[in-house]
Amino acid sequence: MSVMTATDHRIPQAQADSLCQPGAYADGQIFETYRWLRANEPFGVAKVDGVDPFWVATRHADILEISRQNDLFHNGDRSPTLTTQEVDAKVRAMMGGSPHLLRTLIHMDAPDHPKYRILTQAWFMPQNLKRLEDQIRVIAKAAVAKMAARTDANGVGHCDFVQEVALHYPLRVIMSIMGVPEEDEPRMLKLTQELFGAADPELARDAGTPPEEREFDFGVIIDFSNYFRALSETKRADPKDDLATLIATSQIDGQPISDLEAMSYYIIVATAGHDTTSSSTAGALWALAERPGELAKLKADPSLIPGLVDESIRWMTPVKTFMRTATADTTIAGRDLKKGDWLMLCYASGNRDEAVFEAPDEFRVDRKPNKHLAFGYGAHLCLGQHLAKMEMRILWEELIPRLSELALDGTPAMSEAVFVNGPKRLPIRFKMS
Template sequence: MSVMTAADHRIPNDQAALLVTPGAYADGRIHETYRWLRKNEPLGMATVEGVDPFWVVTRHADILEISRQNDLFHNGDRAPTLVSQAADKKVREMMGGSPHLLRTLIHMDAPDHPKYRALTQGWFMPQNLRRLEDQIRVIARAAVEKMAAKVGPDGVGRCDFVQEVALHFPLHVIMSIMGVPPEDEPRMLKLTQELFGAADPELARDADTPVAERDFDFSVVIDFSNYFRTLSEAKRAAPTDDLASLIANSRIDGQPISDLEAMSYYIIVATAGHDTTSSSTAGAMWALAENPAELAKVKKDLSLIPALVDESIRWTTPVKTFMRTATEDVRFADRDIKKGDWLMLCYASGNRDEAVFEDPGQFHADRKPNKHLAFGYGAHLCLGQHLAKMEMRILWEELLPRLSELELDGVPAMSEAVFVNGPKRLPVRFRMA
């Protein structure tokens, strides 16, 4: 465990508390904390009751540098997401001392990480994704038609863009690629929301559990594993041209992939493969509804859609935080970091760093350059980044030419989570051309 020192760089208790408060990520208070930290304590130490102490990395340059140094800052030595001491203890008891309930790519370091990443990397490369463009466009058009069907006789449409469009479009795309039957998509969506929304009283499976104990829901992981174990057995018996078949029949160092690692692989693809994309898509729609001039700008020049996509990813930053563990004593950014120290990389802070982004607190659909960190950096750069951007580009290519008016039609809401969060409600009023 940590042997952290440097008491002079302790973050004030009120600011530190917000870093571990799921509601602060939903109501925007976290951005105020990030602004204060970037200015006053860009690499400070948070000490919060019930959580091991951790360094808080808020500047773009520092997040980049730590992400580059994968040998010095590991993913797998401790939990790569923020967990309470109680949850960490429970996982270690269940997993024979390991801090990981799952063993996905985000839980691995070299030499295992590059081996497991290579299993599916080819599927997510741009040259392979190009063959999926027509299929994705069909799915996007269906999503737009679903939205258009909400237009009444008066020419006005109303819908919850999250619940009726943003959640289902990328879900259908990734499940089609994986080989999950369409009838199982609602189950996959519910399990994903329960996994990432364990601290959100509206999304959690067990909302009666105290927030401090809801880092994640063990029963959700079990349900995911049971589903994918059955799917995996079917894909081993009769492989098809999909990701589930590839994972089910994978071999590492000449040996079949283990059950834990196979289930972990399925779960990360099945959750991260759509949840973050739906959040960025909804984040863009929310921003465009609040900024008519930005909507008009992109509608006038559809060549700005790729820039809109990048800005929506920066603006929303669905993956808010990841944790790293120092593998040795190091002097970094004028701080003495000790071997075993835990560090929180605050991507949403890096993506609003005034030293990198002009007017970072505003949504600019034509922002260039846009060196956002939402996909991470280095060896752990998001495997699905090209697919995510391609899906969003295609959806906007299909929707924006038909969207003539757009405004909010109620109060939107973000999910409550420290790790991954995004819009969970987005009521909009619109007209279609």
């Protein structure tokens, strides 16, 4: 195969624009875009007004190839999330030339990334999580009891599963692990929604401003940082066996981590630690409400619950995209990339790749194999993947045996966001035993 160039493989404007429009991720249009790209231009270049050109990887195999080459494709050289030229310029001016408002694990590369990852990695390993299972099950039982309390004398219930269960259950889990007081959880939830939902008119802090301006909402990060700075002082004065204490007292190469890096660590754990799990949990129940046959399979055979967990993560893929930057000239999928080129990894497309998944647009609780990419791959494989899967498994073990009927009770809705999105409304009607 001859090496092709970006000039030969420009993505049609309609598809390129779709990749950058938060609304396309809410109304499902993005999946039509992905389907077209996989079939016609699986690794092409998007050129959109106000955004630097970027390569777009939509096939499972290409996303894997890029993700496993961490020295060749960096997270930290440019923004790891899609951003406009205007916002990039504002951030660099504010941060002394850095393209990052925060310096979390997703903004780092080696040698810093493994040093910072190892600080908390043990907390999220399966052997450590086993000791938390009973604690998490208590939280799950409380979430199910909250649903049951919404039923009438005939056992019929109505609720918005997102607002009443899916948002709060994983939030309670990660905040208890971090050591954040329960009374502060509503504040953490609101800030998380404002951070990830900045482009959504219902979730953004200042919905009256244009979406392109809402993307640059430094106030949310300031509020997060002020909260966690105070929490750090508390944990240093009165250490506990929790993640916040660990972060507050961490050192790298014999020196305390900087304020920026400590605040960044708190923010990524506090937000990604529950928001993506909430989305996959709500996505699973949404899918089951529309597919009674799949719910019947689970009730007949609870051993399928781990399969439900993986399928819901594939189906929803809460982290839709990440950006990478080429560190040298290279070739991917027969295309000639130059040093400094920006790439978009479309995980939600890779998770619907017909070459990997049979009937990828079907939701199957018994799907095997299920080699989804929702947690990423390589050095940046999601730190909290085992916790997320355990949380969902435990909730379904408590809820599904009690669900005798389940249906939508209105119109669900997804959030508008290019980076992280999921259900923001899920009205359901149900019966519980």
